[in-house]
Amino acid sequence: MLGVPRSATADQIQKAYRKLAKKLHPDLNPGNAAAEEQFKEVASANDLLSDPEKRRRFDAGEIDASGAERPPQQFYRRYAGGGAGAGANPYANDSAYADLMDEDILSSLFRGARQRGPAPGRDIRYHLPVDFLTAVNGGTARVGLPDGSTIDVAIPAGARDGQILSLKGKGEPGAGGGEPGDGLVELEVQPHRFFTREGDDIHLTLPVSLAEAVLGGEIKVPTPTGAVSMRVPKAANSGTRLRLKGKGAVRPDGRRGDEYVTLKVMLPSMSDPELEAFVKNWSAGKAQNPRSGMEG
Amino acid sequence: MVDRQQFLVRTRIETHVLETWIEEEWLIPRREAGGEEFSDADVARAQLIRDLKADIGANDEAVGVILHLIDQLHGLRGALRDVLRQRGAAPPD
Numbered sequence: 001m002l003g004v005p006r007s008a009t010a011d012q013i014q015k016a017y018r019k020l021a022k023k024l025h026p027d028l029n030p031g032n033a034a035a036e037e038q039f040k041e042v043a044s045a046n047d048l049l050s051d052p053e054k055r056r057r058f059d060a061g062e063i064d065a066s067g068a069e070r071p072p073q074q075f076y077r078r079y080a081g082g083g084a085g086a087g088a089n090p091y092a093n094d095s096a097y098a099d100l101m102d103e104d105i106l107s108s109l110f111r112g113a114r115q116r117g118p119a120p121g122r123d124i125r126y127h128l129p130v131d132f133l134t135a136v137n138g139g140t141a142r143v144g145l146p147d148g149s150t151i152d153v154a155i156p157a158g159a160r161d162g163q164i165l166s167l168k169g170k171g172e173p174g175a176g177g178g179e180p181g182d183g184l185v186e187l188e189v190q191p192h193r194f195f196t197r198e199g200d201d202i203h204l205t206l207p208v209s210l211a212e213a214v215l216g217g218e219i220k221v222p223t224p225t226g227a228v229s230m231r232v233p234k235a236a237n238s239g240t241r242l243r244l245k246g247k248g249a250v251r252p253d254g255r256r257g258d259e260y261v262t263l264k265v266m267l268p269s270m271s272d273p274e275l276e277a278f279v280k281n282w283s284a285g286k287a288q289n290p291r292s293g294m295e296g
Numbered sequence: 297m298v299d300r301q302q303f304l305v306r307t308r309i310e311t312h313v314l315e316t317w318i319e320e321e322w323l324i325p326r327r328e329a330g331g332e333e334f335s336d337a338d339v340a341r342a343q344l345i346r347d348l349k350a351d352i353g354a355n356d357e358a359v360g361v362i363l364h365l366i367d368q369l370h371g372l373r374g375a376l377r378d379v380l381r382q383r384g385a386a387p388p389d
Binding site: 017018021022025027028030031043046073074075076077078079080089090091092093094095096097 | 324336341353368371373374
């Protein structure tokens with residue numbers, strides 16, 4: 001390990017050890033992870049060979065090279081390095097770089113590190129929650145940048161969940177005069193209280209009263225661009241699906257998808273004696289069996 | 297944190313040696329009401345000083361110079377790490 005012959009004198013061993021220790025001591029190589037392991041092996045060999053009794057037993061083959069190990073040493077660099085979570089190092093001082101702080105340390109560091117020339121900045125990814133109707137109709141949403149400022153991002157009409165908008169030049173600054181990167185904003189369209197969206201179409205489950213369902217008529221229906229009138233046909237059942245053409249989300253070609261309205265018949269929430277009396281005397285209603293298809 | 301007595305036991309150095317090292321400001325323990333306090337970093341630093349003198353054969357003049365350079369190196373590493381961390385800072389989710 002120390003590279004000395006078997007016949008080496010104590011002086012030769014110490015000289016060889018010091019030479020290696022100077023090179024390998026972990027605290028003299030704070031950034032070299034391998035130095036610690038190598039230093040330990042060298043130190044362990046030195047311990048072995050500098051003890052005449054141990055050396056005799058090693059030479060006689062009674063113990064192996066690791067037979068004499070030092071108590072495990074926590075090297076200073078572990079504390080001084082200020083690694084993740086470590087406190088400030090009270091001994092550290094800025095004599096090595098204080099003069100650089102007068103310049104733009106960022107750019108001077110990276111000019112030194114990348115001699116190859118200007119390098120573009122990296123893109124920064126953002127995640128932006130967008131209101132459902134803003135995504136359907138278009139609008140703006142505010143993005144907070146890492147430096148604390150905000151910008152308003154234009155959300156195109158018909159924007160989809162997961163769509164990525166590119167903000168030119170809003171990424172990290174470039175090095176050495178390189179172009180800044182872009183901000184990449186991924187949209188997360190928030191769910192709506194009653195609309196859902198499939199592609200460019202909007203779906204809506206619309207409660208209608210028993211009277212509206214039986215007799216039909218004009219009712220007001222919410223759409224992403226405001227309420228419109230819709231004609232419910234006579235005897236419209238739960239599950240009946242009606243289409244409002246052009247009331248969906250904006251497509252890339254500028255036209256809109258459709259809104260599909262699925263009716264859901266709601267009985268009055270309070271029991272109604274008049275209705276009960278009518279249904280009791282309604283013979284056709286008793287003969288009807290909506291579950292006939294499920295039997296057998 | 298350990299007191300002076302524990303520090304001497306853990307680092308296996310003599311009282312008068314410790315006093316010299318503190319006088320040279322190689323070690324700067326915290327002064328508390330109950331006496332001096334030494335951190336784990338101080339223990340490791342004392343072991344480094346011991347290694348410098350015993351293993352590497354540095355004399356007292358050289359130990360002071362080496363410690364000063366190592367302290368500068370760690371200051372520089374800390375500053376460099378801050379720069380790299382800022383540069384690599386992840387965007388908010």
